[in-house]
Structures are given as structure tokens and as C-alpha cells.
Amino acid sequence: MLIDRVFKKTTIALPVFWLVFFAFLPFLLVFIASFLTQGDTEIFKWHFNLSNYWDLLNPIYLKVFLRSLYLAAITTVICLILAYPFAYIVARKHEKWRPILIFLLILPFWTSSLIRTYALIILIRSQGLLNKFLFMLGIIHQPIQLLYTQGAVLIGLVYSLLPFMILPLFANLEKFDWRLMEAAQDLSATKWRILSRIVIPITKPGIVAGIILVFFPAMTMFYIPNILGGVHSLLLGNLIQNQFISTHNWPMGSATSVILTLLMGIFLVVYFKLTTPKERTELMG
Amino acid sequence: MTGKMRHPELDSGSSKNKDLWSLFFEKVRISTALEKKSDMKRLVRFKNIFSQSIPLVYISVIYILLYIPIVVFIVYSFNNATFSAVWHGATLKWYQTLLSDTPILRVTGHSLVIATLSSTIATFLGALASFALFEYRFHGKKLIFTLIFILIVVPDLMFGIALLVLYTFLKFPLGFWSLLLAHISFCFPFVIVITLSRLKDMDKNIFEAARDLGATDLMIFIRIIFPLLLPALIAGWLLSFTLSMDDVIISFFVSGPTYQILPLYIFSLVHVGVTPEINALCTVIFGLTLLVILLGLLIPKWFFVKK
Numbered sequence: 001m002l003i004d005r006v007f008k009k010t011t012i013a014l015p016v017f018w019l020v021f022f023a024f025l026p027f028l029l030v031f032i033a034s035f036l037t038q039g040d041t042e043i044f045k046w047h048f049n050l051s052n053y054w055d056l057l058n059p060i061y062l063k064v065f066l067r068s069l070y071l072a073a074i075t076t077v078i079c080l081i082l083a084y085p086f087a088y089i090v091a092r093k094h095e096k097w098r099p100i101l102i103f104l105l106i107l108p109f110w111t112s113s114l115i116r117t118y119a120l121i122i123l124i125r126s127q128g129l130l131n132k133f134l135f136m137l138g139i140i141h142q143p144i145q146l147l148y149t150q151g152a153v154l155i156g157l158v159y160s161l162l163p164f165m166i167l168p169l170f171a172n173l174e175k176f177d178w179r180l181m182e183a184a185q186d187l188s189a190t191k192w193r194i195l196s197r198i199v200i201p202i203t204k205p206g207i208v209a210g211i212i213l214v215f216f217p218a219m220t221m222f223y224i225p226n227i228l229g230g231v232h233s234l235l236l237g238n239l240i241q242n243q244f245i246s247t248h249n250w251p252m253g254s255a256t257s258v259i260l261t262l263l264m265g266i267f268l269v270v271y272f273k274l275t276t277p278k279e280r281t282e283l284m285g
Numbered sequence: 286m287t288g289k290m291r292h293p294e295l296d297s298g299s300s301k302n303k304d305l306w307s308l309f310f311e312k313v314r315i316s317t318a319l320e321k322k323s324d325m326k327r328l329v330r331f332k333n334i335f336s337q338s339i340p341l342v343y344i345s346v347i348y349i350l351l352y353i354p355i356v357v358f359i360v361y362s363f364n365n366a367t368f369s370a371v372w373h374g375a376t377l378k379w380y381q382t383l384l385s386d387t388p389i390l391r392v393t394g395h396s397l398v399i400a401t402l403s404s405t406i407a408t409f410l411g412a413l414a415s416f417a418l419f420e421y422r423f424h425g426k427k428l429i430f431t432l433i434f435i436l437i438v439v440p441d442l443m444f445g446i447a448l449l450v451l452y453t454f455l456k457f458p459l460g461f462w463s464l465l466l467a468h469i470s471f472c473f474p475f476v477i478v479i480t481l482s483r484l485k486d487m488d489k490n491i492f493e494a495a496r497d498l499g500a501t502d503l504m505i506f507i508r509i510i511f512p513l514l515l516p517a518l519i520a521g522w523l524l525s526f527t528l529s530m531d532d533v534i535i536s537f538f539v540s541g542p543t544y545q546i547l548p549l550y551i552f553s554l555v556h557v558g559v560t561p562e563i564n565a566l567c568t569v570i571f572g573l574t575l576l577v578i579l580l581g582l583l584i585p586k587w588f589f590v591k592k
Binding site: 001002003007008010011012014015016018019020022023024025026027029030033043079082085086089090092101104105107110111112114115116117118119120122123129158162163204212214216217219220222223226227239240241242250253254257260261264268 | 302313340341343344346348350351352353354355358359360410413414416417418421423425428429432435436438439440441442443444446447448449450451453454466467469471473477501503506527530531533534537538547548551552555559563564567570571574575578
């Protein structure tokens with residue numbers, strides 16, 4: 001029937017067109033732009049070369065790059081350590097409670113992320129609540145200077161990204177067949193052994209998904225170092241932001257983004273190796 | 286022993302006395318043993334409560350930490366001081382000045398317009414796309430899935446600059462339209478993921494039955510898929526709306542001076558210090574979000590239980 005064919009064509013064409021035009025094309029253009037040179041009057045000069053990638057080996061950029069990797073790695077590890085027990089406990093709760101607990105977890109993230117980050121300043125500055133609290137407990141005797149340091153950036157990143165670690169882990173642990181655990185107990189496995197040999201290996205896709213969702217945003221959420229960090233805590237995201245907004249060196253910014261994409265590609269390959277299409281629910285709903 | 290207890294009258298006087306004593310001691314012995322046992326029980330119970338409460342304490346601490354910043358800005362929206370972080374007593378004056386502060390109201394209005402339009406269009410597109418991906422076979426399906434996947438996992442920053450490069454190459458002016466198209470693009474894949482997972486749970490026989498009875502695909506979409514998908518579409522719309530209202534990074538790159546939105550306005554204020562009015566505004570928005578969610582999301586509960 002004609003109407004069927006027209007309907008079929010439109011439903012396929014619309015999303016295909018949209019995704020090719022607004023997802024495929026932009027990333028392709030960034031890739032092309034990374035080989036161009038900065039123009040004097042215009043933004044790009046059509047002169048292909050690899051100089052942007054060579055320039056990235058400059059010690060200044062390498063320093064930012066290494067710092068980003070380092071901070072993002074610590075953020076990811078802290079998130080994982082905090083999130084795993086949390087997801088585990090919530091997944092073991094009665095079915096009735098789980099949606100409520102997950103709802104309570106997501107709720108704070110429906111408020112402006114900037115305002116929440118800004119509220120962290122009030123908490124961690126030298127006369128802030130954190131210092132007062134630690135002082136009251138007698139842990140410190142003079143206020144610690146956290147604000148505008150890497151520590152503050154770390155707190156901000158962990159706070160903002162924790163749910164992105166918890167949710168994939170929870171999605172994974174919720175499907176976990178707890179009878180496996182009973183079986184292992186019957187075979188007199190210790191708790192540690194059950195965790196390290198059964199639970200963690202089975203939830204590995206969730207762990208990798210969480211790492212992808214935390215590690216890369218941690219390097220690129222430029223507003224957190226902007227608000228909480230000082231001069232010495234600028235990350236890759238701030239570098240790209242500056243290259244695009246302040247110094248107008250777009251080819252260089254594109255090259256930085258391409259490098260980051262390649263790094264992410266490696267992680268995604270690991271994720272795809274670890275999962276079958278049916279299991280890829282952590283990132284694909 | 287038990288025999289003696291049952292027939293005490295058969296025993297002689299002296300032994301009866303002795304037996305009374307032994308009975309007494311026996312009783313004492315049993316009762317102390319019992320007490321010890323109940324002590325043990327109590328100890329075990331205490332230990333159980335203790336070990337059971339550790340997880341509860343743990344998740345409570347995480348929840349408290351997550352909610353502290355929110356409590357902070359809500360409290361500060363009532364603080365009777367402009368920049369001071371010290372509590373100066375409660376006031377509602379920031380809520381009053383908010384009502385007459387045209388720049389804030391204007392950018393909030395812009396944000397609401399962008400969020401409403403982009404989430405509606407993204408939901409519409411997402412519904413069509415998930416139907417196409419679910420029902421039809423066509424070339425490039427794999428590419429579409431890959432692109433959706435990439436859009437979900439790629440950090441906002443990279444997508445933001447990619448769109449900026451696109452607009453620049455096309456000489457597309459930055460403003461309302463560039464912002465709207467960008468917001469639709471980053472909401473769209475999330476809607477697809479939500480609706481597609483819902484479609485996968487549906488009984489495919491319904492569509493077959495409808496087709497046998499002569500329904501066209503368009504009719505199937507409007508009369509069957511759409512009503513069944515409605516909860517998923519509402520959830521997708523709400524998710525898109527909140528993503529759009531809160532987006533800083535992508536909007537930062539694709540917006541122009543002609544059309545400023547709330548997150549970017551707040552971002553421009555952050556270095557000078559956020560005014561209590563902004564705290565008040567965010568409190569109002571938080572309250573409204575809570576209300577909408579409590580009203581709307583009690584129905585499609587499955588949204589939270591990821592399948």
C-alpha cells in the first residue's frame with residue numbers, strides 16, 4: 001500500500017537523516033579540522049598537515065594531559081569504591097524499595113549542576129561547613145585550604161559523577177542471580193572468594209560501563225575546575241575550551257578532541273569485547 | 286529425676302527434703318542456663334542488627350552527602366544577606382526581587398522555551414525512530430545504532446565542539462535555532478533508548494493481528510504503538526526536559542549572545558558569586574521539578590527499574 005511505503009520511508013529517513021547530519025557529520029568535520037591550520041582572519045586554513053598533533057607533544061599540553069588522566073583516574077577509582085557497595089546494597093534490597101532508592105539517588109541531579117557545584121564552595125572553603133565539622137571532631141586544628149586546589153576539583157568531580165558509576169553497576173547487579181551465591185556458600189566458599197570469583201567477574205560489564213561514563217566526563221567537565229579549581233588544576237576540558245573560545249585555535253582543539261576520542265575508543269573496544277549485544281544494557285538502556 | 290518429680294509422695298520425708306533442695310538447685314541451674322542462652326540470643330541479635338545496619342548506615346551517609354549541597358542552596362535562598370556566607374536570619378526578599386528581575390526571568394523563559402520545544406521534538410523523533418528500528422529492516426541500521434551509542438557515551442564537550450564546527454562550516458548563525466537543534470540532538474538518543482527498551486517488551490503478535498485485520502503501519506503506529514508507548518514517551522520527555530534545562534557544556538559552544546539561557550547565565554555569574562536570587566530561582570525550579578515528578582512519575586514506575 002502506498003501509505004505504508006510512505007510511512008516506512010519517512011520513519012526511516014527522518015532519524016537516519018538527523019543522526020547523519022547532527023552526529024556523524026559533526027564528528028567527521030572535527031576529524032578533518034584537526035588536520036587544518038589556524039587562519040589569520042578566518043578560522044581554518046585549508047592546509048592539511050599533522051602539525052596540530054605534533055604541537056600536542058609540547059610539555060605544557062603533556063602536563064595538562066597527564067594531570068587530566070591522573071585526576072580522572074583517581075575520580076574513577078573513588079567513584080568505583082563508593083559506588084560498588086552502594087549499588088550492591090540497593091540491589092539486595094526488596095524489589096519494592098529499589099525504585100525509590102534509585103529515585104532518591106537521581107533526584108539531586110535534577111537540579112542545576114552549576115548551583116550544586118557552587119554550593120560545594122560554601123561547604124569546602126576555609127570557613128565552610130566541612131572545616132567546622134572536622135574542627136569540631138578534633139581532626140584538624142586549623143582550617144585546611146581545599147578550595148581552588150586539585151582536592152576541591154576531585155570532590156566536585158566525584159560528587160557530580162557518582163551516579164553515573166552507580167547506575168550501570170546497579171543495572172548489572174540487579175540482574176545478578178543470587179542463587180549462584182547460595183551455591184557458592186553451600187560449597188563453603190568464603191565471602192571474599194564469592195565476591196572476587198563470582199560477583200565481580202559477572203558484573204564486569206557494569207564496571208567497565210561505569211568507568212567509561214565517569215572517566216571521560218571527568219576530563220572534560222570544564223566548569224568544575226573552572227569553579228572549584230585554581231590555576232594548577234586545569235584539565236583537558238579547560239584546554240579544549242580555551243582553544244575554542246579564547247585562543248581561537250580550533251584545529252588544535254579539534255586535534256585534542258580526536259586524541260581523547262581515540263582513547264575512548266580503546267575503552268569501548270574493551271567494553272564490547274566483554275559483553276554480548278544482549279548484555280549491553282548499561283549504556284544502551 | 287523426672288520420675289521423682291512426678292511422684293514426690295512415694296518418697297520418704299528426709300529424701301523428700303533433699304529432693305526439694307536438688308529440685309531448687311536444678312531450677313537455679315536451668316534458669317541461669319536459660320538466662321545465659323537468652324544473653325547469647327540477645328548478643329547474636331545485637332550482632333545481627335549491627336551487621337545489618339552497616340549497609341543501611343553506608344547508603345544513608347552517601348545519600349546525606351548527595352543532598353547536602355541542595356540543602357545548602359535552599360537554605361541560602363532564605364538568607365538575609367547578599368554575599369555573606371554567614372546566616373543572617375530568614376527572609377523571603379530574594380523571592381520578591383526575583384519576580385522583578387527581568388534578566389533572570391528572561392533567560393529562564395528562554396530555557397523553558399528551548400527545553401519544551403527540544404524535548405517535544407526529540408520525543409516525536411525518538412518515537413518514530415524507535416518504531417523504525419524495531420519494525421523495519423533497512424541498510425545502515427547498524428550505523429544508526431552505533432551513532433546512538435556514540436551520542437550517549439561521548440562527553441558533552443566533544444559533542445559541543447563538534448556541533449560548533451558543523452555550524453561554522455555551514456555558516457549557520459549561533460542563536461535560538463543552533464541551540465534548539467543541538468538540544469534536540471542530544472536528547473534524541475536517550476528517548477530512543479527508553480522507547481526501544483519498552484517496544485522490545487511488547488508482544489509482537491499485536492502488530493501481526495492488526496496487520497491481518499487490514500491496518501496500515503501508520504494506523505498501527507497511531508492506534509497501537511502510541512498509546513502503549515505513552516508512559517515511555519512521558520518518561521523520555523521528562524528526561525529530555527531535565528537534560529535540556531541543565532545543559533551547560535553543549536550550550537556553551539552553540540549559543541550566541543542573542544539568545545542566552547539560564548545555565549549559561551548562572552555560569553557567567555559563578556566567578557563574581559552567585560546571588561541569593563539565583564539560589565531562590567533554583568529552589569523554585571527544584572520544588573516544581575519535584576512536584577511534576579511526584580505527580581507524573583508515579584505512573585511509569587518501570588522507568589526507574591532499568592530492564
